[in-house]
Amino acid sequence: MSDVTETTANSQSGIAEFEEGLGDPVLRRRARIWQGIFWVAMLGFLAAAPFFLYPVFVMQLLCFALFAAAFNLLIGFTGLLSFGHAAFFGGAAYIAGHVLKVWGFPPILGILTGTLFAAALGWLVGSLAIRRQGIYFAMITLALAQIVYFFALQMPFTGGEDGLQGIPRGHLLGIFNLNDPLAMYYFVAAVFLVGFLVIYRIIHSPFGQVLQAIRENEPRALSLGYNVDRFKLLAFVLSAALAGLAGSTKALVFQFASLTDAHWQMSGEVILMTLLGGMGTIFGPVVGAFIVVALQHALSGIGSWVQVVIGGTFIACVLLFRRGVVGELARLLRINSL
């Protein structure tokens, strides 16, 4: 009763999505248990998947899951919508492919080179895009990613419309032959797990807490003395680098880097995966990637209707299902982080 103010109008927007029970120990314990269940399920799936699913399918799935998780670091935990993440995913795929194929780099070094390239590109794109806020940010990232796409189309080493083909998988640490599907699979699973753990650590670090504070209320974070732009840029670079890790790995798996990976439609797909799984959740992007990739495989027979289905899913998610699968599940279980 006492906090009746006529200025309340200003704060009305933030109320809807307010997180409840953050400090309640019972709820926190419940959240920890469910997170544990998800971890066990995911690790179990990683270990067993190649024995009951087609390994290439699972590897593709893991690359996209990592890509979506990296993207989620921005949209879900910093509140920035990048519409150009395909540039990092696809760009890294080309660079990794090139150094693996032409310069003869070993697999790990090739993937790292792609990742590093994506980080550098992320720094360039990010430092330009954070000069504008909100919806402009999305438009700028989209436009800058289009430059990368044109480069991929026109540069001599990328193979233009045909893409960069025949990337060798090579031998891991000179020992394990990655042409063996199972060896390749466990390598990809390890890469995914490392990437996912890095993201998990970032989210739960003090740095991640600042990012979430920026997402909740940027002016307040600014007035608390945080250099908001630096935090945003660092988040952007990390997200781009991890997207690059996913893209490089995918190039190694498929021995192929193509324009599709750098196209704006890919940027849209990673948004859909994250949205569908649950923006700002830990496991959501993985679940979302699973659904989208599985959907694409299941619908591969109907040609370009896939695009209609993807678009329709987008519309349905935005209108009816903004929390996503995992977010909705977390709400049903009444926990605030899953």
Place this chain on the structure above:
Amino acid sequence: MDPMIRLILAQGMLGLNNGVFYAMLSLGLAVIFGLLNVVNFAHGALYMLGAFLALIMYSYMGAWIGMSDLSIGFWPSLILAPILVGCFGMLIERFMLRRLYKLDPIYSLLLTFGVTLVLQGLFINFFNASGTPYPGMPESLRGVVNLGFMMFPKYRLFVIVFSILVCFIVWYVIERTRIGSRLRAGTENPELVKAFGINVPLMVMLTFGFGTGLAGLAGVLAAPIYSVSPLMGANLIIVIFAVVVIGGMGSIAGAVVTGFTLGLVEGITKVFYAPAANTVIFLLMVIVLLVRPNGLFGRQG
């Protein structure tokens, strides 16, 4: 005349011809953004829809409804197609976008992105993905005009003049008339405008219809020049976004001027280094972001 200057003028005219579409599309985008705070990703797809409607009315509709003689020509299409696209836009606003106004504007961007994919996917299924020519260019606009420095297609000249006229009328209506003053007031403070007894939700719907109708109009104008393809709007919308970042969405005149100018710049770039023509607008965007982060006409919200 010096051949170099001749070449620059010629490419400039062709560039201006592209600028027409940049101007009309970013104008519609700016009008919509002003009142609705929505960036309409589907603007490119609605431009494509406008072109397809013209094509369908000319070449296919008669056969579809069993009257093979029926063919609606360019001039009626120029009026009908934008109205149809505008009505489609109003449906999107009424049944989808309206539910999202209280949320972060990224949701409306994502929604219209979804609409883009659906439209694109549908037309790829029913039409040739690589494009179909529009045969309905009116007889009176065929042929070329001698501009002194080049022979310029009559139709393209018509498109340039007609679009400048359309942009001017839109500017005039918004900046100088009573109905425009309501729109400007609604852009500033919709709540108060509503409290004055103006039906703002209706105004919002009509504005979205109008903005998307402009995209449809641009599509009809484009049909005889470029081949009509499901992807014709997809690549364009990204360029338009760059145009909008450069010009800022706060000013109607700014959007139009930026659109025409960038078309011109792009055309002239072809003279000096053709491969850069694709990316010059994006590179200009980078420069603007470095020098004037809020855009040339920036009064950003």
Place this chain on the structure above:
Amino acid sequence: MSSTTLTKPMLKIENLHAWYGESHVLHGINLELGEGQLITLLGRNGAGRSTTLRSIMGMVDKRTGSIQINGAEFINKPAHRITPEGRIGFCPEERGIFSSLNVEENLMLPPGVGDGGISIEELFEMFPNLANVRKRMGTRLSGGEQQMLAIARILRTGARLLLLDEITEGLAPVIVKTLGRVIRDLKARGYTIVLVEQNFRFAAPLADRHYIIEHGEVIDTIEAADVEASMDRLNHYLSV
């Protein structure tokens, strides 16, 4: 309600509750006034006075209770129908002058709500300062000019019930005096007026009745005749 109204009430509010988002701002406001009367809503900042006006206008997220204007119920009407059907003129806090519209456009913006609106010429006579700046943009007006414009534009529409929110706030004494004259003139013309006011010395000579609002409720009502006798109470309510 302790007060009695001789005429049939033009505006009658019963048990009005209002919310911004989740926060419950008004907790059962009751008030009424007859045609041609002027009441003030007094109270501290944040007490809920402006919100009461905004609730009448439908500018809150949720409202319950009853708002009757000339006997018709308004609580469920959509915002854009309240003004024309209630013949209301609303002058918001911060004045609500549109910066991208010039003086004339601002003046012509609100659609008419009935006959008997004051003509443009007469408005320019009433507010001579405005006549000289007809084409000036809203942003480039002084505070006083903005306030006069905000009042002028609702008089044009033919509104009979005026809701005026903090019209003297931040203005020079000479302008406050002009406004006082205008309000008295409007009252003499038979307008019904609700005044949210911080400046009691401005409001006291104009009002038929004062409503004291605190924590979103009417906690006291003071008739104009009883003001002298109630100065202690008033000072207590209004002291910061």
